[in-house]
Amino acid sequence: MTTPSDEVRFRSALDDVQAYKPGKPPVRTDGRPTYKLSSNENPYPPLPGVLEAATAAAASMNRYPDNGSVALLEALSARFGVPTEHIAVGTGSVAVLFHLLQAACEAGDEVVYAWRSFEAYPIATKLSGATPVEVPLTADARHDFKAMAAAITDRTRVVLVCTPNNPTGPAVRTNELLEFLDAVPRNVLVVVDEAYREFMRGEDLVDGVEVYRDRPNVAVLRTFSKAYGLAGFRVGFAIGHEPTVAAIRKCALPFGVSHVAQAAAVASLEAEKDLLERVETLVAERTRVVDALRGQGWDVPEAQGNFVWLSLGDDTLAFATAVDAEGVSVRPFPGDGVRVTIGEPEANDAFLAVTASWRR
Numbered sequence: 289m290t291t292p293s294d295e296v297r298f299r300s301a302l303d304d305v306q307a308y309k310p311g312k313p314p315v316r317t318d319g320r321p322t323y324k325l326s327s328n329e330n331p332y333p334p335l336p337g338v339l340e341a342a343t344a345a346a347a348s349m350n351r352y353p354d355n356g357s358v359a360l361l362e363a364l365s366a367r368f369g370v371p372t373e374h375i376a377v378g379t380g381s382v383a384v385l386f387h388l389l390q391a392a393c394e395a396g397d398e399v400v401y402a403w404r405s406f407e408a409y410p411i412a413t414k415l416s417g418a419t420p421v422e423v424p425l426t427a428d429a430r431h432d433f434k435a436m437a438a439a440i441t442d443r444t445r446v447v448l449v450c451t452p453n454n455p456t457g458p459a460v461r462t463n464e465l466l467e468f469l470d471a472v473p474r475n476v477l478v479v480v481d482e483a484y485r486e487f488m489r490g491e492d493l494v495d496g497v498e499v500y501r502d503r504p505n506v507a508v509l510r511t512f513s514k515a516y517g518l519a520g521f522r523v524g525f526a527i528g529h530e531p532t533v534a535a536i537r538k539c540a541l542p543f544g545v546s547h548v549a550q551a552a553a554v555a556s557l558e559a560e561k562d563l564l565e566r567v568e569t570l571v572a573e574r575t576r577v578v579d580a581l582r583g584q585g586w587d588v589p590e591a592q593g594n595f596v597w598l599s600l601g602d603d604t605l606a607f608a609t610a611v612d613a614e615g616v617s618v619r620p621f622p623g624d625g626v627r628v629t630i631g632e633p634e635a636n637d638a639f640l641a642v643t644a645s646w647r648r
């Protein structure tokens with residue numbers, strides 16, 4: 289016999305949480321090639337030296353990894369010119385964000401972020417017990433910093449700023465962020481999520497690592513998943529001041545980042561020249577795709593990541609189905625739009641063929 293009180297109980301915060309939906313793999317049945325443009329992954333194989341480093345590290349899989357990620361922290365410290373005490377690593381920067389929100393928030397607190405933005409924000413916020421405060425993007429798909437500043441209350445613990453914004457693409461200007469920071473109470477943590485930092489091109493764009501230096505309430509998230517091509521290994525990190533980093537580290541699961549992932553990340557940092565070449569190729573492809581789309585008559589917001597955004601409203605799912613039929617998977621947000629990753633040239637061409645016929 290089961291009475292309601294015999295049921296296993298879970299936190300009420302979970303009632304309102306939707307599981308994270310990953311980008312779908314492509315499906316095709318006619319044997320022609322397929323392309324996955326749904327998860328903002330890097331289309332290239334590992335950078336030189338990375339597979340070797342990871343393979344060598346795999347030989348010690350019987351041992352726990354270095355819980356302090358010392359070699360990786362030292363490499364990041366040298367790369368960014370910040371002390372190792374200012375860096376917290378995790379299994380992807382999403383994990384670091386979860387740890388950070390868990391560290392900063394309790395039930396009743398608020399986390400302010402733009403919407404639409406990264407799908408993980410509402411999940412991580414609600415799981416921390418806090419309440420999301422979503423501030424609509426402007427008509428050109430950018431952060432509305434005036435409205436975000438106005439949304440801050442006594443309950444606000446954290447503000448998330450995604451630049452470039454996933455999934456819409458625009459990057460935040462340095463002067464807009466600095467002006468916003470001047471309006472934010474010093475005891476509210478502002479997290480600048482720069483997962484696509486390496487793909488940004490242009491003047492006056494925020495570099496969170498420069499902004500954080502003299503601001504104790506700013507932290508930056510970076511990842512090896514996108515430009516560095518290590519999405520499958522799960523490594524990301526936060527750069528922030530010591531109290532923030534110490535709090536994140538307290539919430540981190542022990543031995544999260546594997547030995548293999550740490551070695552691959554260190555080797556990736558050493559392959560910077562090849563990394564920059566690949567990123568440059570993807571940026572050139574991005575320019576080509578954006579120009580082609582605009583030439584076809586599409587209204588495309590500024591694209592500063594390795595993806596483009598098509599605002600399709602009610603046509604979103606029909607469009608995603610049409611590209612799917614050509615063996616290209618994209619990321620639809622029903623009722624809103626489609627995010628399409630910049631991939632290898634053949635993948636981008638396959639996508640552009642569908643967008644051309646869609647406009648006809």
Ligand SMILES: *Cc1c(COP(=O)(O)O)cnc(C)c1O
Nearest residue numbers: 380381382406454483511513524
């Ligand atoms: C991809 C992404 C991340 C990082 O993902 P991880 O693989 O967990 O490092 C963080 N923020 C945004 C906005 C992203 O798009």
